[in-house]
Amino acid sequence: MGALFWSMDPDLGSGGFEEFSAFFFGTQVGKIGFLRCGLLLLLVGYRAFRIYRRPQQMSRSSSLPLIESGIVLIQLVLLSWLSHAAAVVGPSSGLQLGNDILHLTGVALWPGALVPLWLFLKQSVPASVKRDALLRFSNVALFVAPVVGATGLLSGYFRVHSVAPLITTPYGRYVLFKAACFFVLIGLGAANRFRVIPGLIASSEEVRSPAERWGKLQRNILIEQLIFVLVLAAVARLVQLPPPEG
């Protein structure tokens, strides 16, 4: 929220409370940022309440995880309204915003979910449980990865328009870096999907040195996560840069 506010103008607010008020309640960026912040504070507040209260004192409601998931999805979608795609005016504005939302949601499902998968695999649970979760994740990634690639390509076209600015502008070079990281992630994902996972799915009698295979898988996922962090850093910089003219 602070970044959003100060990125508008570092001197904003020097004119008094009215300027803050005009920003948060008078501009689309301010309103969406304010709403997103409110949703996140609601979630954090509820979680803090659950930490404070003993679990047995909390009433068990099957709808709460779904409500929480809904809030989390909305705050993610609202992030697109704070991106370059939301600033587009014209007939393709809806398409660009929709594409950005699909890209962001896909990123949360595929490279993003590598982090909880990695944490999950490090837990001391039976190998059959790990295999089940791994297979589910892999099946989802198989469909989501092409969506992330296609929406990323489309987004790159919308922002950069041609090949030359990819080399000649800082914005284009960050886009190229993102694309290169995507292909490395695809390569590692394919190696896991077609070489490592089949060996783990087979019955334990057929698998030679399963511990070694699990270790290899976790190492690959760790590398993928590090690449994903680099992509996130590049995106954080991209948001600060103006797209090439055109």
Next chain:
Amino acid sequence: MNWLDWILTGARFVSLTGSILLASIFGFRLLIGGSHTGAAGSELFAERLTWVLGLAA
């Protein structure tokens, strides 16, 4: 890049990472929640992890 750019980029990075990982964790929980793996995964979604990511976002 001046110091303000670095601070803004850092803040964007923290917010973006928190936001995406929050969605990833809830998505992953839904993915494994429909089976016996849900119980095993409950430790993963400790209150504090969600709390920290929510604040970061």
